[in-house]
Amino acid sequence: MNSVVKIDNLVKRYKDLLALDHFSLDIKEGEIFGLLGPNGSGKTTTINCILSLLSFDKGSVEVLGKEMNPQRYDIKRDIGVVFQNVAVFNELTVYDNINYFCGLYIKDKAKRKEYVEDAISFTGLEEFRKFYPKKLSGGLLRRLNIACGIAHKPKLIIMDEPTVAVDPQSRNKILEGIKELNEKGATILYTSHYMEEVEQICTRIAIMDRGKNLAMGTKEELKRMIKTGETIEIEVYQLNETQQKEIKELPHVIDVKYDEHQLKINCSGGKHNLVRILDYLQEKEIAFGRVYSQLPTLNDVFLEITGKELRD
């Protein structure tokens, strides 16, 4: 598979702050690649370096097989960018905004008309084509921002947290749209601090923190990197210290926490963890209520690697 974005050992400093610390990444053709990291971890800096909007101190960036620099307009026309902040013209309608941005790359009028219509239907803005941006809700404005970024049908689409502060309906529309663009052939780089979204749509994920790429792989691969295979939560009305200790000694149990009548047990992989724990509670005649069991999330991966939660 060809590399669409190849970042090698990138170092970027803002004066004393090390924003990217020997950061490497390789995105292959056809991927929806997720860059997952908390606020301030360096996602936007990475994107700006990929696009040559920022200079960097060390390392290299290749896009579509060529070394990137600010003058590489031949590469830039194959990239569509959706920035975090909405950047559209308030004095132009929805249609004219998309037409303007598409026109930067597509000069043939008939072809452009077709492309603009595709972008409108793809983002579900049909009813709003004559609206000015000021009349649009936050979610619709973000959809317009996306339409402007992707209308010229680029090979690589970079989206920087496109769903922040977006209502659920627009959010789903955006996520479905990204999958559709990918199915039609575009490679996608998607940054987010929402692990659920990244899990839902990305084929491969890099977890970043403080400018470093901490782990990279499919979601299954990332989850296999950590000890926890299953988290079991049980409502338990009373549990003394000896009983907590005995549960901790059951096979596959890694960690036990008991707080406010909630018993939380991290287990390594294994088929009968839940049955074994419930057998123990019954045998000791310990009353319990609701029981939940869940597989690890990307937050668990992040927590185990960094010692802190991914959520803000």
Ligand SMILES: Nc1ncnc2c1ncn2[C@@H]1O[C@H](COP(=O)(O)OP(=O)(O)OP(=O)(O)O)[C@@H](O)[C@H]1O
């Ligand atoms: N122009 C700048 N000057 C100085 N420091 C900066 C600048 N831009 C970003 N930073 C700092 O660099 C670090 C990485 O920021 P960056 O915006 O790349 O992170 P991010 O993961 O995109 O976060 P967010 O989700 O909040 O946008 C942060 O500590 C940030 O404060």
